[in-house]
Amino acid sequence: xxxxxxxxxxxxxxxxxxxLAVAQPKVSTPAGPIDFEEYEPVSTLKVAEHKIGRAKYPFxxxxxxxxxxxxxxxxxxxxxxxxxxxxxxxxxxxxxFSGNPGESTKFFNGALANIQKTSPKRLALFTxxxxxxxxxxxxxxxxxxxxxxxxxxxxxxxxxxxSLGFNVKDEKGNRVRVDDPRLDPIWTKCGELGIPVLIxxxxxxxxxxxxxxxNERWLELKLHPNRKRADTNPVSFEQLxxxxxxxxxxxxxxxxxxxxxxxxxxxxxxxxxxMRVFPNMNVEIGAVIAELGRQPKASRTFFEKYxxxxxxxxxxxxxxxxxxxxRVLETDDEYFPYHKKYHAFWRMYGMALPDEVLKKVYYxxxxxxxxxLDKSQFPN
Ligand SMILES: [Zn+2]
Numbered sequence: 001x002x003x004x005x006x007x008x009x010x011x012x013x014x015x016x017x018x019x020l021a022v023a024q025p026k027v028s029t030p031a032g033p034i035d036f037e038e039y040e041p042v043s044t045l046k047v048a049e050h051k052i053g054r055a056k057y058p059f060x061x062x063x064x065x066x067x068x069x070x071x072x073x074x075x076x077x078x079x080x081x082x083x084x085x086x087x088x089x090x091x092x093x094x095x096x097f098s099g100n101p102g103e104s105t106k107f108f109n110g111a112l113a114n115i116q117k118t119s120p121k122r123l124a125l126f127t128x129x130x131x132x133x134x135x136x137x138x139x140x141x142x143x144x145x146x147x148x149x150x151x152x153x154x155x156x157x158x159x160x161x162x163s164l165g166f167n168v169k170d171e172k173g174n175r176v177r178v179d180d181p182r183l184d185p186i187w188t189k190c191g192e193l194g195i196p197v198l199i200x201x202x203x204x205x206x207x208x209x210x211x212x213x214x215n216e217r218w219l220e221l222k223l224h225p226n227r228k229r230a231d232t233n234p235v236s237f238e239q240l241x242x243x244x245x246x247x248x249x250x251x252x253x254x255x256x257x258x259x260x261x262x263x264x265x266x267x268x269x270x271x272x273x274x275m276r277v278f279p280n281m282n283v284e285i286g287a288v289i290a291e292l293g294r295q296p297k298a299s300r301t302f303f304e305k306y307x308x309x310x311x312x313x314x315x316x317x318x319x320x321x322x323x324x325x326x327r328v329l330e331t332d333d334e335y336f337p338y339h340k341k342y343h344a345f346w347r348m349y350g351m352a353l354p355d356e357v358l359k360k361v362y363y364x365x366x367x368x369x370x371x372x373l374d375k376s377q378f379p380n
Pocket of ligand 1: 063065200315
């Protein structure tokens with residue numbers, strides 16, 4: 001099969017992207033232009049390959065979501081975890097997905113009982129906050145009380161969804177800012193209880209940028225048009241991130257785990273400056289391994305510097321995708337594929353992390369930061 005150089009360049013430079021907005025039949029055209037979505041060159045590069053289906057050490061996934069944990073048979077889940085060498089999974093959706101307080105409590109209690117019955121060493125829950133009646137005078141008192149009870153009953157931390165900042169509204173219809181003072185008692189209480197707050201705020205900056213040929217997340221926005229944002233929908237990326245940082249600043253005694261590396265995995269210099277300003281901020285790597293895998297040298301330097309403050313997370317539960325994480329973290333492989341083109345049309349390189357750093361990222365940091373996890377299955 002031959003392909004004209006001009007069409008190859010066109011595909012590489014996304015010159016044909018604008019035409020994709022109009023639905024076109026996908027036809028392979030050996031001698032003509034090839035569109036970006038269709039272009040899947042088979043690499044001719046011959047280099048050493050180390051495909052890894054199991055992590056080198058048992059690891060803790062601090063960013064997982066299981067929405068059937070209250071009544072599912074969890075033995076199948078444990079078997080899947082075994083195959084990856086996942087020692088422990090943290091289900092951040094401890095209160096399920098219902099906005100109804102009664103339902104969410106039912107889910108929480110059911111999930112705890114199910115974990116207890118199946119394998120309390122292998123599964124842990126974070127709780128969540130219901131912001132629905134944030135206007136009520138005694139909302140904070142009630143929310144703090146529920147939080148305390150949840151922790152007493154077995155929650156190991158608090159997860160804050162990105163809905164805070166994006167679409168949580170008070171009764172007047174105003175957006176509730178991430179740094180809304182009404183929420184301060186929550187962050188303070190987490191500090192007192194010694195539990196971490198895993199917080200996800202905003203989305204990748206590219207979602208706010210024009211959806212054009214220059215946007216790295218063009219394909220993601222095409223496949224998921226509802227992810228497109230504007231500075232008025234509801235506010236700018238910078239505004240949301242600033243609000244989150246205000247919370248870190250105001251609550252130095254509370255430990256935070258910033259989800260998705262705070263959406264600065266593609267700017268480790270910036271993230272480095274934040275790590276210095278907020279000693280109470282840790283980060284987890286869920287859904288951003290493709291950013292690390294395209295800058296293995298800078299990533300390794302960052303991981304060595306902040307080896308005590310980086311945790312392993314994945315977010316979406318697709319067991320086969322963990323292999324990419326293991327390979328980026330553990331190997332020094334070059335130019336290997338990522339599993340989702342809309343996250344990365346580029347290829348991955350391994351960071352070859354030293355064993356001591358790897359152990360910290362895989363489990364030591366989580367065991368230190370999240371209270372009450374069973375340590376017996378993890379090596380020293
Ligand atoms: Zn998540």
